[in-house]
Amino acid sequence: xxxxxxxxxxxxxxxxxxxxxxxxxxxxxxxxxxxxxxxxxxxxxxxxxxxxxxxxxxxxxxxxxxxxxxxxxxxxxxxxxxxxxxxxxxxxxxxxxxxxxxxxxxxxxxxxxxxxxxxxxxxxxxxxxxxxxxxxxxxxxxxxxxxxxxxxxxxxxxxxxxxxxxxxxxxxxxxxxxxxxxxxxxxxxxxxxxxxxxxxxxxxxxxxxxxxxxxxxxxxxxxxxxxxxxxxxxxxxxxxxxxxx
Numbered sequence: 384x385x386x387x388x389x390x391x392x393x394x395x396x397x398x399x400x401x402x403x404x405x406x407x408x409x410x411x412x413x414x415x416x417x418x419x420x421x422x423x424x425x426x427x428x429x430x431x432x433x434x435x436x437x438x439x440x441x442x443x444x445x446x447x448x449x450x451x452x453x454x455x456x457x458x459x460x461x462x463x464x465x466x467x468x469x470x471x472x473x474x475x476x477x478x479x480x481x482x483x484x485x486x487x488x489x490x491x492x493x494x495x496x497x498x499x500x501x502x503x504x505x506x507x508x509x510x511x512x513x514x515x516x517x518x519x520x521x522x523x524x525x526x527x528x529x530x531x532x533x534x535x536x537x538x539x540x541x542x543x544x545x546x547x548x549x550x551x552x553x554x555x556x557x558x559x560x561x562x563x564x565x566x567x568x569x570x571x572x573x574x575x576x577x578x579x580x581x582x583x584x585x586x587x588x589x590x591x592x593x594x595x596x597x598x599x600x601x602x603x604x605x606x607x608x609x610x611x612x613x614x615x616x617x618x619x620x621x622x623x624x625x626x627x628x
Contacts (some may be wrong), residue, residue, distance in 0.1 A: 388467075388607070390414065402430065404597070405466070411437065412437040444493065458508070464515075486534060495541045516559050526564055526620070527626055566621070567593050569596065
């Protein structure tokens with residue numbers, strides 16, 4: 384029986400690359416998207432034409448009812464969900480003194496509460512089956528913080544702590560929970576960053592690179608394999624050495 388993965392925020396960037404990677408590896412793929420319907424449907428068409436089994440489901444991960452409906456639809460289609468990738472997230476650069484209460488709340492609603500909602504919806508069946516993988520997408524800024532991104536850094540730090548705590552709780556149920564903390568990745572999130580700044584980042588990175596989404600997707604997939612069955616509660620840092628902890 385094929386395994387199934389649900390990836391939040393899968394219409395573009397790291398999420399899209401992750402959907403493609405799991406499809407290549409033979410998984411049923413549930414593509415979650417919120418606003419990027421055209422991109423999600425284009426990805427779905429690509430996966431289906433490549434011979435993969437996939438569906439696309441619109442849901443705002445910060446809305447519990449929408450998340451519950453998404454999982455209900457996913458289970459109805461594929462019967463089980465073996466891997467959950469909490470990738471959906473938002474980011475921007477704002478001086479701390481300019482961050483509004485509404486902005487702060489929105490970041491936690493999407494980046495943290497979205498992960499919380501998805502985990503609570505997937506875990507009853509995973510616990511019952513004593514099997515499952517949860518991979519949460521954090522950031523190097525969750526490890527070391529970023530100037531002018533206090534709200535973003537705070538949510539990514541919360542994801543890391545959440546991951547470690549949940550891994551301890553779910554270990555007896557044979558459910559592995561890990562996080563990845565990428566550095567700069569060539570996605571829409573850095574589309575507005577100047578070439579000068581990107582060159583500086585590359586020069587400050589030991590491997591002298593800006594990661595591609597596909598390279599991050601490879602790490603996410605690796606955490607779903609049998610080869611990593613002893614790894615849980617860890618923060619994998621595919622940043623090219625930009626942050627070494």
